[in-house]
Amino acid sequence: MRMEPFALERWMTTWETRVQYDLAESGILPLRARDLLELLPDAERASALDSLLDLRLGYSEARGTEELRELLAATYRGATPDEILVTTGAIEANFLLFQLLLEPGDHVVACYPAYQQLYSVPRGLGCEVAHWRAREEEDGFRFDVDDLARLITRKTRLVVLNTPHNPTGAALSDVDVRRVYALADAAGATVLSDEAYRWLGVPGGEPAAPPMFDLGPRGVSVGTLSKPFGLPGLRIGWLAAHGDVAARCWALRDYVSLSPGRLSDALAVTALRHRERIFERNRHIIAANLATAERWFAAREGLVDWHSPRGGLLSLLRYHLPLPSLDLANLLAERYSVMLAPGSAFGYEHRLRIGIGQDPAVFAAGLERTGECLAGLAGTA
Ligand SMILES: Cc1ncc(COP(=O)(O)O)c(C=O)c1O
Structure with missing residues (x-):
């Protein structure tokens, strides 16, 4: 069996432990083990923790x-x-x-x-x-x-x-x-x-x-x-x-x-x-990030655009600059500490994959930095 390199995974592992604003994250902001236990009614929490600690x-x-x-x-x-x-x-x-x-x-x-x-x-x-x-x-x-x-x-x-x-x-x-x-x-x-x-x-x-x-x-x-x-x-x-x-x-x-x-x-x-409580949390995260994204894209018409996901968490945004997506993604990661996945990993150019599952504060700050980078490149900074 001869496998091609998994382009996105190769790129992600280069940056994911090094950047502050991971907007390439493909899932919902991960829960902590504590958050999971906190989903339980108060009366069950202590015994659930004990069962976990006693698990052979x-x-x-x-x-x-x-x-x-x-x-x-x-x-x-x-x-x-x-x-x-x-x-x-x-x-x-x-x-x-x-x-x-x-x-x-x-x-x-x-x-x-x-x-x-x-x-x-x-x-x-x-x-x-x-x-x-x-x-x-x-x-x-x-x-x-x-x-x-x-x-x-x-x-x-x-x-x-x-x-x-x-x-x-x-x-x-x-x-x-x-x-x-x-x-x-x-x-x-x-x-x-x-x-x-x-x-x-x-x-x-x-x-x-x-x-x-x-x-x-x-x-x-x-x-x-x-x-x-x-x-x-x-x-x-x-x-x-x-x-x-x-x-x-x-x-x-x-x-x-x-x-x-x-x-x-x-x-x-x-x-x-x-799961219903987890999905409720997801809805808040998605709604907050969608609102942030819509404002951000609207303020940068002509430079960058997207269509919000019809389902799931991901979209391929498009930027109007003569720069390959891998170069832009590397620049964003290295100089701006922002991860947006290069469209080239999916066979698309002048695109970056964005995820709307991240912590809303991180998402907003990451987009601000991305805006600075794009404005600098477009000469509109
Ligand atoms: C479409 C799709 N399938 C499968 C996977 C693998 O996910 P898991 O963490 O469950 O192995 C991913 C991860 O990004 C995915 O996007």
């Missing part, structure tokens, strides 16, 4: 504890805990699914631009990958299901999508996801839907579409606690798939990470039980 840190149940899988299964229509496999983040779930479902020479259709794993791993496995390209329209990026219909052939084994979408903020509607499923079903293909941004709605954006698992036996959903729960450090993701897919991914996983961390599994149970 042996190997955990390989598929994720029954309790965690039950909670996750209840978020899909008719899913059983056996159809859930808890993984080391969504990234492991995607990887296992590609390994299980694909053979060299298979035809795959994957959304593009995308979180690079979604097309690079199938390519690394020797598959022929057709790109379902986002269209740029007046009101932002959009995936047109008619374009997908033209790409699917009788040889297509897998359709890979990500909605809400990283990096464009596009989101498929209820009607769209049902059409995607029907097209794949007619071709005998599976649909892997990376739903890392599930539960992250945006005011005025696209209402949440059903998870792909709910649409039928060829639908596979991948989820994570990283983005919507602000818990990427737990490294808890999962896949929900019909029949024996989860069991077969489990058999592959025996060779990789064996089981989720015991402590992470326990904290994940707490997070899921109290």
Whole structure:
């Protein structure tokens, strides 16, 4: 298996521990362990802390504890805990699914631009990958299901999508996801839907579409606690798939990470039980950052613009300066201590990926500094 370098991850690791204003952050501001415990009613908190401290840190149940899988299964229509496999983040779930479902020479259709794993791993496995390209329209990026219909052939084994979408903020509607499923079903293909941004709605954006698992036996959903729960450090993701897919991914996983961390599994149970409070916090963060961003862009018309995400947390802003995105992103990180991800990592120039999940004070200060940098470059400072 010959893998291309993961462009965004290579760039992020250069800067993420060095900058003050990380506007490239792709999830919601992470919670502290203390915040998780504070979600519990007062009467339960002390005993919950004791249970965590007394937890014996042996190997955990390989598929994720029954309790965690039950909670996750209840978020899909008719899913059983056996159809859930808890993984080391969504990234492991995607990887296992590609390994299980694909053979060299298979035809795959994957959304593009995308979180690079979604097309690079199938390519690394020797598959022929057709790109379902986002269209740029007046009101932002959009995936047109008619374009997908033209790409699917009788040889297509897998359709890979990500909605809400990283990096464009596009989101498929209820009607769209049902059409995607029907097209794949007619071709005998599976649909892997990376739903890392599930539960992250945006005011005025696209209402949440059903998870792909709910649409039928060829639908596979991948989820994570990283983005919507602000818990990427737990490294808890999962896949929900019909029949024996989860069991077969489990058999592959025996060779990789064996089981989720015991402590992470326990904290994940707490997070899921109290998710409405976490989502309430998310709504405040998103609303504050959207308002800041709208003001900031409006004050810089002609220099920089964006479309707010239709779902999820990300957008590809566009700047009107003759500077490649990697150069601008490096300049911002080095001189202004601001991280905005270079569009080139997604195959787009004169773009930077911005996330609206950051601490609102950090977000506002980071944008101010970005404004200074852009004004300096444009000669309007
Ligand atoms: C679309 C998408 N899928 C999967 C992942 C991996 O997330 P996790 O932390 O759950 O492994 C990311 C992370 O940025 C992502 O954006």
